[in-house]
Amino acid sequence: MSEQLEDSIPSFISENIDAIIGAEQAANRRRSRSEVVYEFVGGFIGTLNFIVFQLIGVILWVVINAGLMPPIRPFDPFPFPILNQIIALEAVLITAFVLMKQNRMSKLADRRAHLDLQINLMTERETTKVIGMLLEIGEQLNIKHKVHDEESHQLSRSLIVETLIEAMHSKFPDR
16 A cells, blocks of 8 residues: 555554455465465466467467468367367366355355444444433433434334344345
8 A cells, every 4th residue: 555545544444454454365375275276277267368378279279180280280180079078178177166266255255244244233233322322411411302303212222133134034025
């Protein structure tokens, strides 16, 4: 991060960014050898370099096996059955690598979503406490009429997560 940008944001945000980066780096260090391999392969497959490499390989194969390179004898004549088998096998392997990478990304996304949920629940609890404290301060200062409305009272009550989950599930269209 550039120094000018770092000076323009509060220190607690920089600390949060550092904590998130640290957590991501720790997750990367915990990867198994196979996870490192399929993430590398899955990442390479989705690049322009892979497409160029693939096209050059297929074009070279066709040129050689069409007899257009006289010093090299064709070994897979038209309709190129060996090339077809190689490409079919490659398609299966590419699919497997991409799915493995997506599975790992999905697990990471689930962990992040769980962390988000925990933070949101903690924030909700803190906000409920603050609203309750403000209502009490309003009562102490005898300014009920400006602070004590129905919505404020509802917001000052603790949220029961299970009730919220049940209400949410009852409104999903798949019920």
